[in-house]
Amino acid sequence: MNNLEKKKNIKLLQGNEACAEGALLAGVRFFAGYPITPSSEIAENMAFKLPKIGGKFIQMEDEIASMAAVIGASIAGLKSLTATSGPGMCLKQENLGFAIINEIPCVVVNAQRGGPSTGLPTKPSQGDMMQARWGTHGDHPIIALAPSTVNEILTLTIKAFNLSEKYRIPVILLLDEVIAHMREKVEIPAPEDIEVINRKKPTVPPEEYLPFKPDEDGVPPMANFGEGYRYHITGLIHDHKGLPTSNSQEIDAFIRRLHNKIQKSIKDIIIYQKYSLDDANIALIAYGSVARAAERTVKLAREEGLKVGLLKLLTIWPFCFEEVNKLAQQVDLIIVPEMNLGQMVLEVERAAQGKCRVVPYGRVDGELINPIEILGKIREEIRK
């Protein structure tokens, strides 16, 4: 593709606007939400833009209802989005589980703010990383992505929809207050340059359709309600027909399949970026707005002659275990700066398997982590 010939579509967008833009490019046609800082601009953008393209927006009575409506609209055939922040994310967990067990594609944005509870509504945090993984009850898989720039918000929102449709699973997009509200230059891709994935449909006639019988990739084809395939959806553990089962073999196979369909395709799902890691003996692992600071730290450290590199996580869940494990064999020290008191560092420790030192660096005062303080942490650890 010759990009030089094409006039680039560059816009100055706020993070939340970029999320809405990305969703539209991915084919979103339904949004249900409830006002909450710092995510409300996504809802406002959707309320304005969706009806212009024949899509639907609804402001529900609460976050629980928003999540339910999004799932309902998805089953009826529309790509669906909701956006919230910590307190709302807590309320969405119940129906998020329903979407997982019934393999209903949808995207849930959590623009993270400080917590617990009402916490810090207008200040950033990365305190919901483990909530994204284990927020809803039961043993379940999840996909969560974490952009660190406004441009990445756009591209990862598209990616979130694609993964959601492809693997029939809700995808959580983890923003934080800073990148949700900051404005940056964004390159809006032309629709023809974007890969848009839609859920696969059944190829068999209705009388042969088993709504929860997986194909080889572990994902069952999905008929939307109203398309002539009449079937049952339930939050109870169900068999291939979608009817409740208490057969222990069926239960076991079902739960394992939910996990395996993600595990099988982990290479397609996991994305990360490496900065100056080739010769590094010290690695930073960061995500979200902290990754921006960490990238700068790498430059500053290199100027001092320190061999520091960065692994920037874009897919948070499933965790890039293999890559971190490899990295731990290469470097002597991994520092994990994050705006919490140590959440993803736990995964890093697990993946490192004791092959190098893993050190957390946390900040929970509602302020961003800056490059200098990460550099300070590096110096401090070197001295040890």
Next chain:
Amino acid sequence: MKTVINNYIREEMFPNMWCPGCGNGIVLGAIIRAIDDLSWDKDKIVAVSGIGCSSRITGYVDFCTMNTTHGRALPFATGIKMANPDLKVIVVMGDGDCSAIGGNHFIHAARRNIDLTAIIINNMIYGMTGGQYSPLTPTGKYGSTAPYGNIDQSFDLVELAIAAGASYVARGTVYNPRQSTSLIKNALDKKGFSVVEIISDCPVSYGKMNKMKSPADMLKWIKDITVSKKVWEGFSPDEKKGKYAIGEFLSKDRPDYTELYEEIIKKAQERGGNK
């Protein structure tokens, strides 16, 4: 013995899981007969339920069916209806499901007047979990969590639905299956948010704790506590105590939410650009 019922049920799921004499099956029959009267296309019917004994109804009917989370059936149904207004969306709830955990969703669905039909099977108790009192348990009656009698004042679902903005509101009973069928049929046929409360029996939880041993005892009790709307209107406040009026209470025409949203789409598209 082929009846209209057989054309609409998932036979492999029968006999149903409900206790002997449970009113849920009677309401299921009334819903099916009402749908059959309307000759609706099964492919275009969606039945949504929440959690509780009554919510198992969706597993038994051969439509697009969805047994969702406790109290949340209406918002799920709202998403479905918004996404595809051509679908006929029926929501079946229990009394606890609809009026306690789902109470907020209920009044807001009514306020929006979205074109859904809500059928509430009111057995005045949480049956599935063992007979705890619900917001529709009459004051003074017993439940497993009201061993000394219920001091709560119960909701009048009919008045609640009318106040919240529903287009159609009716109440029937499982003792009066013909009337209930026709009320459900009217509700299904009505554009906008329609509500039909069906007073039902839970012989195992409610009956046992309130001195009604058999399903027949419960149905007799339901017969005794209900009067037609007309008779009710002539009652003094004292006579009304402990009684329920049955019949049709409201049927009015008002634009439904999906129609109003179509207007929004038109407006947004006419305006164009980013204004």
Next chain:
Amino acid sequence: MKQEKLIEVYQNNSVKISIRREWCKSCGICVEFCPKDVLVPDNQGKPIPENIDACIKCSLCELRCPDFAITVEGVEEKDE
């Protein structure tokens, strides 16, 4: 069909009452509220239309049966 075997059919020249015994849970509602006392319970509590000639085909037993286990059909006279 297996299920057909379990349906008991009682008929006179005006009405046919069918009872699907495997679906019947012996709740007693049909027996209790039959306005003409057509139905009596057997030793399992399931209905037997012993008094079928009294049936007025009101179908209340069918409409109130929570288990779709009893049906009432009118019998049309046929010329053979």
